Amino acid sequence: SLLCHIGTALDILLVTFQVCSAGLVPEQGRRKYAAPLSQDTLSTFEARLLSLFGLKQRPSPSRSAVVPRYMLDLFAAYSANAEPKHGAGKRSLGRESEKSASRANTIRSFHHDESTEELSSHSAKTTQRFLFNLSSIPREEFVTSAELRIYREQVTTAANSSSNNSSLGYHRINIHEIMKPGLSFKEPITRLLDTRLVQHSLSKWESFDVSPAVLRWTAEGHANRGFVVEVVHPSSADRDYKKHVRVSRSLHDSEDSWPQMRPLLVTYSHDGKGHVLHTRQKRQARTSKPKKKHKANCRRHSLYVDFSDVGWNDWIVAPPGYHAFYCQGECPFPLADHLNSTNHAIVQTLVNSVNSNIPKACCVPTDLSPVSLLYLDEYERVILKNYQDMVVEGCGCR
Numbered sequence: 001s002l003l004c005h006i007g008t009a010l011d012i013l014l015v016t017f018q019v020c021s022a023g024l025v026p027e028q029g030r031r032k033y034a035a036p037l038s039q040d041t042l043s044t045f046e047a048r049l050l051s052l053f054g055l056k057q058r059p060s061p062s063r064s065a066v067v068p069r070y071m072l073d074l075f076a077a078y079s080a081n082a083e084p085k086h087g088a089g090k091r092s093l094g095r096e097s098e099k100s101a102s103r104a105n106t107i108r109s110f111h112h113d114e115s116t117e118e119l120s121s122h123s124a125k126t127t128q129r130f131l132f133n134l135s136s137i138p139r140e141e142f143v144t145s146a147e148l149r150i151y152r153e154q155v156t157t158a159a160n161s162s163s164n165n166s167s168l169g170y171h172r173i174n175i176h177e178i179m180k181p182g183l184s185f186k187e188p189i190t191r192l193l194d195t196r197l198v199q200h201s202l203s204k205w206e207s208f209d210v211s212p213a214v215l216r217w218t219a220e221g222h223a224n225r226g227f228v229v230e231v232v233h234p235s236s237a238d239r240d241y242k243k244h245v246r247v248s249r250s251l252h253d254s255e256d257s258w259p260q261m262r263p264l265l266v267t268y269s270h271d272g273k274g275h276v277l278h279t280r281q282k283r284q285a286r287t288s289k290p291k292k293k294h295k296a297n298c299r300r301h302s303l304y305v306d307f308s309d310v311g312w313n314d315w316i317v318a319p320p321g322y323h324a325f326y327c328q329g330e331c332p333f334p335l336a337d338h339l340n341s342t343n344h345a346i347v348q349t350l351v352n353s354v355n356s357n358i359p360k361a362c363c364v365p366t367d368l369s370p371v372s373l374l375y376l377d378e379y380e381r382v383i384l385k386n387y388q389d390m391v392v393e394g395c396g397c398r
Contacts, residue, residue, distance in 0.1 A: 053373075053387070054138060054271075059315035061376040066259040067317050070149065070205070070266070071109050071374060071382045074101070075318050078277040079372030080386055094207065096147070101277045103144040104268035105386040108137065111262060112226075125233060129178070131226035132265045136379055137218055141269040146214035147207045148175060148194075148227065149264040154203040172197050172232040173206060177213035178225035190228055214267060229263075274388035275370055297336075298329035298363035300395045317382065318374040324391055331361040331397035341397040349397070367394035 050058060077093055078101045101107070110132045118129040130148075137143065150173065176190035194208040210227065217224040270276065306321035307313045313320060331345065333353040341349075345361035352358045371390035377383055 053375075054385075055377065057378060059376050059378050059380075061315055061380050065376055065380040066111075067374075067376070067382050068109055068264055069260060070264060071107070071384060072318070074107055074277075075372065075374040075384050077101075079318075079374070079384065080275070080277075080370045096207065096209070100145045100147070100268040103276060104270050105274060105276050106141060106269045106271060107277065107384040108267045108269070109382045110134065110265040110267070112265070126231045128229045129226055130229060130263060130265075131224070134214070134217060134224060134267070136377065136381060137267065137269065138271065141271045143211075143214055143218045143267050143269045145209070145211045146265065146267045148210045148229075149266065150206050150208070150229065151261045151263075152198060152202075152204065152206060154201060169200050170197055171200065173208070174230040174232065175208045175210060176228040176230065177210070177216075178228060181225055188225075188228065193227075210265070214265075275386055277372065277384065277386055296330050298327060298331055298395055298397050300325050300392055301328055316373060316375045322371050322391070325393075327363045327365050327392060327395035329363045329395075331363055345397045361397040363395060364398050365389075365392045365394070366396035366398065367392075369393050 046058070050056070073093055074097070078098075112130040112132050120127050152171075152173075173196050174192060175194045177193055178188045178190050180189040182188035193210050193213055196206055196208065198206060213227070216222040303324050303326045304321055305324045307316045308320065331341070331349060333349045334346075341361065348358065349361050352360050368389040369391045370386045370388045372384060372386050374382065374384045
């Protein structure tokens with residue numbers, strides 16, 4: 001067999017990468033996998049791995065696919081395998097983001113369907129209807145929170161700089177859930193989800209809590225009729241004031257920057273498997289040096305998985321690869337304490353010493369840790385997810 005057993009995500013990942021790319025396999029491992037596997041076998045391995053990632057098929061994103069800057073920041077701050085980030089960087093995401101990440105192992109981002117948007121502007125307010133398609137969230141995932149992020153740009157006009165009219169320095173942004181669509185030119189029935197009084201003098205993203213609505217749609221099965229974003233203007237606001245909250249492409253000055261500045265819905269969820277995404281110290285790999293006389297014994301070996309080697313770097317955004325490690329070596333009789341053996345392995349090795357028909361104990365991972373992946377799914381939506389049992393932290397005879 002290719003391995004003592006194939007069951008964990010790491011087992012499948014390593015077999016897939018080892019047979020696909022000789023550059024990933026150490027010298028001592030190349031002999032073991034020297035015989036080429038059939039295309040059907042490779043396809044089976046890839047399909048099994050994609051199913052572990054929750055994907056029905058290999059994503060093939062277009063060149064126009066957009067990765068929101070916010071998702072890259074979340075990966076840098078909260079992923080299990082990202083480089084440690086200073087506190088200031090984490091604080092820039094906000095406390096609510098950290099709280100949300102501490103209850104979720106999956107973060108998904110969504111852009112609204114621009115073909116369904118309804119923009120209206122009056123002297124007192126601008127309203128925009130947004131519809132986000134959330135059907136790609138698996139049923140087994142429970143959404144713990146959700147935020148709607150809207151960018152607003154600084155307004156620099158003579159009226160804004162006037163100290164005699166300070167009321168012009170603020171807007172109010174209201175976020176509503178549509179409970180019942182409007183009929184015969186009537187306004188829809190909505191409920192207020194979140195509101196914010198914002199200053200004109202700052203350019204920044206505003207985050208609004210829309211968890212009650214998203215939970216109604218995903219967990220309770222209610223119809224998703226979308227949001228209404230309402231921007232209430234000062235009574236004497238001019239045209240610049242009414243455009244600074246970027247709720248629609250028609251209100252945005254630069255077509256090139258719109259993909260990064262458009263509204264973004266972010267959901268935080270958990271599928272019940274493994275650890276949450278949160279700020280924590282990276283685990284230190286076990287680095288105990290084996291004695292010279294035990295060089296061939298069971299221990300952890302270096303193995304770096306590079307996603308570009310097998311052409312997965314077009315849909316896996318980050319990391320470019322990671323240190324997976326693998327276990328290899330002998331489990332000799334008698335088993336020494338440093339081989340991290342179970343009582344069963346000790347007994348099995350003892351029986352093998354007098355009966356060769358009974359196999360020796362196997363050198364296998366005894367401690368595994370997760371890896372966080374930032375990737376584009378089949379619908380070009382960006383997802384940050386923790387995948388369990390992807391990095392070998394320790395080896396032993398079992």
